[in-house]
Amino acid sequence: GAVVSQHPSWVICKSGTSVKIECRSLDFQATTMFWYRQFPKQSLMLMATSNEGSKATYEQGVEKDKFLINHASLTLSTLTVTSAHPEDSSFYICSARDLVTDNQPQHFGDGTRLSIL
Amino acid sequence: GQNIDQPTEMTATEGAIVQINCTYQTSGFNGLFWYQQHAGEAPTFLSYNVLDGLEEKGRFSSFLSRSKGYSYLLLKELQMKDSASYLCAPMDSNYQLIWGAGTKLIIKP
Numbered sequence: 001g002a003v004v005s006q007h008p009s010w011v012i013c014k015s016g017t018s019v020k021i022e023c024r025s026l027d028f029q030a031t032t033m034f035w036y037r038q039f040p041k042q043s044l045m046l047m048a049t050s051n052e053g054s055k056a057t058y059e060q061g062v063e064k065d066k067f068l069i070n071h072a073s074l075t076l077s078t079l080t081v082t083s084a085h086p087e088d089s090s091f092y093i094c095s096a097r098d099l100v101t102d103n104q105p106q107h108f109g110d111g112t113r114l115s116i117l
Numbered sequence: 118g119q120n121i122d123q124p125t126e127m128t129a130t131e132g133a134i135v136q137i138n139c140t141y142q143t144s145g146f147n148g149l150f151w152y153q154q155h156a157g158e159a160p161t162f163l164s165y166n167v168l169d170g171l172e173e174k175g176r177f178s179s180f181l182s183r184s185k186g187y188s189y190l191l192l193k194e195l196q197m198k199d200s201a202s203y204l205c206a207p208m209d210s211n212y213q214l215i216w217g218a219g220t221k222l223i224i225k226p
Contacts, residue, residue, distance in 0.1 A: 006159075042218065043204075043216050043217055043218040043219060044160070044204070044216045045216075046213075046216070049213075091157075093159045093160075105150055105162040105165055106150075106162075106214060107162065108159040108160050108161070109159060110158070110159050111158065111159040113157075
């Protein structure tokens with residue numbers, strides 16, 4: 001089945017640090033990748049939709065200068081949280097959709113737990 | 118607007134059957150997905166319905182009625198490992214998944 005690899009799994013760092021999270025589709029090509037954030041006991045919140053070779057589309061209220069997204073190839077998208085602060089601590093999850101058809105399920109990475117001290 | 122309605126929490130007994138209902142309103146419709154999410158983990162895909170009717174997959178089945186904006190997930194022969202949140206996610210006209218808060222299912226021995 002479709003596998004999405006997300007790295008790192010855990011990050012603990014000081015306030016003001018920039019953190020980069022990678023999302024790779026291992027056995028399929030993904031023109032579209034999605035970045036979510038989830039706070040404890042809350043629903044998934046879509047942050048942005050990342051399309052290969054073009055600028056990401058950010059959801060309302062998500063700062064594009066703070067959450068930098070790059071989708072340089074059909075198998076890799078990155079999210080960089082710039083100058084992270086304690087309120088950015090959350091569970092960040094990426095997902096990817098197969099190139100072939102739009103109505104295929106999104107396949108999720110294992111998520112990255114980010115803790116800012 | 119777009120809206121998902123699922124029970125917040127349900128409790129069931131090991132070995133029993135449970136049905137998790139979902140009603141939705143979306144701008145356009147391109148199918149409905151069910152995902153399972155264990156605490157602290159990412160969601161995993163369970164099922165997809167695009168036409169009315171029942172889709173069966175082992176112990177899990179999912180039903181869709183497009184005219185009623187209604188779906189359910191049926192879990193049979195419940196096991197302790199089925200304790201998780203179950204997310205109903207319809208896909209809108211832009212092929213975007215709409216996420217609700219999910220239903221937390223607690224399985225008791």
